Amino acid sequence: MYTLACKDLDIVECEFVASGDSLRKVKDAMFAHARDEHPELIAGITDERHRELERMMEERAAFRSAA
Numbered sequence: 102m103y104t105l106a107c108k109d110l111d112i113v114e115c116e117f118v119a120s121g122d123s124l125r126k127v128k129d130a131m132f133a134h135a136r137d138e139h140p141e142l143i144a145g146i147t148d149e150r151h152r153e154l155e156r157m158m159e160e161r162a163a164f165r166s167a168a
């Protein structure tokens with residue numbers, strides 16, 4: 102299980118934590134959250150910035166083996 106907190110991205114102070122069994126799902130959940138809760142942060146971002154955010158999410162997502 103991967104988890105990633107919104108605040109791990111150093112963009113906003115926010116307690117949201119995305120989790121999923123793949124990095125893809127965690128990133129999708131985080132982008133969906135950003136669209137809903139922080140639309141100003143991703144409105145009109147460039148493809149380059151989008152990839153940068155994805156890389157940041159991949160680097161900072163924590164893996165925890167399911168018990």
Ligand SMILES: [Zn+2]
Nearest residue numbers: 107115117138
């Ligand atoms: Zn957030």
